[in-house]
Amino acid sequence: MNNISVEQFYSFCAQGKLMGVKCEECKALYSVPKPFCLKCNSKNLSWVQLKGVGKLASYTIVYVPHPSFQNEAPYILGVVELEEGVKLLSRIKNVKLEELKIGMPLKIDFEKTEGNAWPNWVRYYFKPNLTENNIL
Amino acid sequence: MKVLASIVSAGLSKFGKLDGLYAREIFAEAAKEAFDNCPNLNPRKDIEALFIGQMSEAYERQGHIGPLMLNWSGLDDIPAFRVESACASSSVALRVGVMAIMSNMHDIVMVGGVEKMTHLPTSSNMEILASAADFPFEQWNGATFPSLFALMATAHMHEYGTTEEQMALVAVKNHENALLNHKAHMQKKISVEDVLSSKVVSWPLKLYDCSLISDGASCVILTKPELAKKFTDTPVNIIASTQAQDSLNIFERESLTTLKSIKLAAKEAFKASGLTPKDVDIAEVHDCFTIAEIIAYEDLGFCNKGFGGKFIEEGETKIGGEIPVNTSGGLKAKGHPVGATGIAQIYEVYLQLIGEAEKRQVNNAEIGLTCNIGGSGATATVNILKRGD
Numbered sequence: 001m002n003n004i005s006v007e008q009f010y011s012f013c014a015q016g017k018l019m020g021v022k023c024e025e026c027k028a029l030y031s032v033p034k035p036f037c038l039k040c041n042s043k044n045l046s047w048v049q050l051k052g053v054g055k056l057a058s059y060t061i062v063y064v065p066h067p068s069f070q071n072e073a074p075y076i077l078g079v080v081e082l083e084e085g086v087k088l089l090s091r092i093k094n095v096k097l098e099e100l101k102i103g104m105p106l107k108i109d110f111e112k113t114e115g116n117a118w119p120n121w122v123r124y125y126f127k128p129n130l131t132e133n134n135i136l
Numbered sequence: 137m138k139v140l141a142s143i144v145s146a147g148l149s150k151f152g153k154l155d156g157l158y159a160r161e162i163f164a165e166a167a168k169e170a171f172d173n174c175p176n177l178n179p180r181k182d183i184e185a186l187f188i189g190q191m192s193e194a195y196e197r198q199g200h201i202g203p204l205m206l207n208w209s210g211l212d213d214i215p216a217f218r219v220e221s222a223c224a225s226s227s228v229a230l231r232v233g234v235m236a237i238m239s240n241m242h243d244i245v246m247v248g249g250v251e252k253m254t255h256l257p258t259s260s261n262m263e264i265l266a267s268a269a270d271f272p273f274e275q276w277n278g279a280t281f282p283s284l285f286a287l288m289a290t291a292h293m294h295e296y297g298t299t300e301e302q303m304a305l306v307a308v309k310n311h312e313n314a315l316l317n318h319k320a321h322m323q324k325k326i327s328v329e330d331v332l333s334s335k336v337v338s339w340p341l342k343l344y345d346c347s348l349i350s351d352g353a354s355c356v357i358l359t360k361p362e363l364a365k366k367f368t369d370t371p372v373n374i375i376a377s378t379q380a381q382d383s384l385n386i387f388e389r390e391s392l393t394t395l396k397s398i399k400l401a402a403k404e405a406f407k408a409s410g411l412t413p414k415d416v417d418i419a420e421v422h423d424c425f426t427i428a429e430i431i432a433y434e435d436l437g438f439c440n441k442g443f444g445g446k447f448i449e450e451g452e453t454k455i456g457g458e459i460p461v462n463t464s465g466g467l468k469a470k471g472h473p474v475g476a477t478g479i480a481q482i483y484e485v486y487l488q489l490i491g492e493a494e495k496r497q498v499n500n501a502e503i504g505l506t507c508n509i510g511g512s513g514a515t516a517t518v519n520i521l522k523r524g525d
Contacts, residue, residue, distance in 0.1 A: 006272045031388070032273055058294070058392050060286035061339040062278065066266055067259045069278045077283050077338075079291075079387050087387040089287075091278055102294050121276065 004033045004045050010121035012047070018108050018124060020086060022048040031086035052108030053129055054082035059092060059100055080106055080126050094127040105129040137410055141237040142364035142371040142524060143356045145174035148483045151352035151471035152321040153254040159196055159353070160208040163188075163250040166353040166476075167209035170246070174357060176367045177244075179211060183357070184242040186216040187233045189226030189249035190475035194264045196252055205250065209355075222268035223424060224510030225249055226354060227379075227478025227517040233358050234377045243363060248355030249480070251473035261349050265474070268511040270385040282338040282346055282425065284386055284512040289340050289427035291392035295442070298430060300340050302445035304331035306426035307344045307468055309454055314465025316455075316496035321350045321471030331426075345426040350471030354479035356486065364524060370490040371524035376405035377517070384514045393442075397516035398435040398507060405505075405518040406437070413437035416459055416520075417501040418488050420481035422509045423466040432507055433461070436518070455496060463488065463496045481506040482519060489523040 004021055009032065012019040021030045023037035024044040031050075036043045057079040065073035076092040092106065107129040110122050147169030149162045171179050186206050193199040202216030219229035226249025233247035253261060265281045266274075274284070292298045308328055314320035326344060334343035357367075364371035380400035383389055389396065406412055413436060421436065423429035430444035438459055439447040447453065453461035464470045464484035467477060485504035487493040506519045 010272070032385075058287045058291040060283050060290060060341075061336070062280060062283045062286075063335070063339070064258065064262065064280065064282065064337045066275065066278050066280050067263045068275075070259075072278070075278060077278055077287065079287055079392060089274055089277055089279060089385065089387045102290070119272070119276070121272070123277065125277075 004047065006033055009033050013110050013124055014122040016110055018050045018052040019047045020050045020084065021045050029084055029086055031082065031088050051083050054080045054106055056092065056102055056104045056106055057081045057087060058102060061097060076100065078126065091125040092127070093125050137375055139361040139373040139375060140377055141234045141358045141374050142361045143374065143482070143486055143521070144359050144364050144367040144371050145170045145177065145357040146483045146486045147173070147355045148319055148480055149353040150319050151350050151473065154351040157351065159190070159198070159201065159250045159252040160204055162252065162351055163205050163248060163353040164208045166248060166355045167246070170355050170357055174367055177357065182244050183211055183214065183246050185214055185236060185245045186211060187219060187229040187236070187245065187247045188216065189219045189221070189229035189478060191220060191222055191225050191251055192264050192267065195256065205248070221515045222510035223422070223472070223474045224478055224508045224515045224517055225475045227481070227506065227508035227519065228510070228515065230356070230479060230482065230519065231377050231379055231517065234374060237358055237360055244357065244359045246355055246357055247479060248353060249476040249478060250353040251475040252351045253349045253473060254351050258349070273387070274385050280338065281512070282341050285425040285427055286338040286341045287386060288392050288431065289425070292427060292431065293340065295393050296445070298445040300332060301328055302449055303340070303345055303426040303430065304328040305448045306423060306429045307331050309448065310423060310462050310466040310468040313455065313463050313496055314469030316494070317465050317470060320465040320469055321348050322465070322469040341425055341427070347424045347467035347472040348469070350473045352471055352473035352476045352480065354476045354483050356479055356482055372486050372489045373522045373524050374519060375522050376409040376520040378404040378408065379515065379517045380404070382514050384511065386512050393431065395431055395435050395509065395513035395516060397513050398432060398509065398518070401516045401518040402436045402507070405520050409520045411503065411520065415503050416505045417503050418463060418485065418498050419459060419461045419505040419507065420464060420466070420484050421461055421507040423462055423468045424472060426468070428509070429461065429466070436505070436507055455498060460498050463493065463498060478506070478508040478517065481508055482521070485521050489521060
């Protein structure tokens, strides 16, 4: 059975792992699950653990929040380009607004969500990667 | 140049905060105008189908609006279809109407769009509109619509040096145009300083960079080109009607500063019509946020990539400029009842091409273009319209 699904992606997050999807035929890599390879149509896909590090490709500071994030506003949202070359949209935490910079190094972390109602997936977010000295 | 279908009449409700009126009543107002302006048309006898765009049944807890809007526009029995493509719902409905005409399935159809939004608080609007973004990977991480376009804006500023002042100029221009449009939601002249000092919604986008939450409805009557003269002396011909898509989420796209869907739809539309961007006399483009209008200039080919900010700065898109854009006031100031927007753009171009755009009339406009996008650009449509002979 092919277990490449959104649900499985978030099950990995609950284990503290960021998993991408790799095509075993053409080696294409995706940051989020796919039903089959969108480049070569192969069903031969597998999960591959990503390092969870990357750099900030763009950002915004959200003052008028999504209703589910009412208590967090203002929060930072970014597009993160992972070291493996694929991207994700994520909140960026633990960073001062004046330190926000396109290209800044980031690493992933995870947090539980409250309540039991669907979908209660563990959320990923990114924070500054302080061990990375090569600021671009 | 092939004519795909002809527009013989059009209607638009007042846009704004229409307290006490619901979608059905607002759509009826648009339909009535289209019927009244076309005395040779007997709507009950002549119209063969209705295609209607609406984004969300969550607004009024009302689904199945095909038959509802049919009844409220005084039509009966004929097939009615709801089309959903987020903010591009009614321009996608227009393409379905064009297909119905071109396939010979119908000779005369009505296409419209409607949304009732202002009765709900901003938080509900944020949530309903965000539903057009990818749920597990965008909404779940806190994405709102302003934030998705803000991510594009930050990237555009970084890559091309586009400034907040240049984005503000889009709002200033569109507010100025809306003052000439009595149906526009917002009737207020603003300055660059007003935009820059307005409340931050999702940096770098401020309140005045954002389009309005509005109520409104729009419609057009389409016929086969050879039947158009039976109904009007001034038909407007659709000579291209294209649509393209991109990934629903923004993070899997190659670029954050280009909307590939607009580029593809525009390329196809210019190819189909045999025209170039230089031939376009007026355009209504999707300015849901000021950055979107700047990106549209570039991706439609009105200016080179990265020069959209300069293009607005030089006044090229003002009434009287090289190519007036959003003479109606755009989504920014005319208003953005999302399901109605695509056909509302068509309505403005129609008025311009038949010379009925009153104080905002562009002299001798012959070719007009509309560009409507859904979500953060996962859907884009481009229509090219030409004044009939």
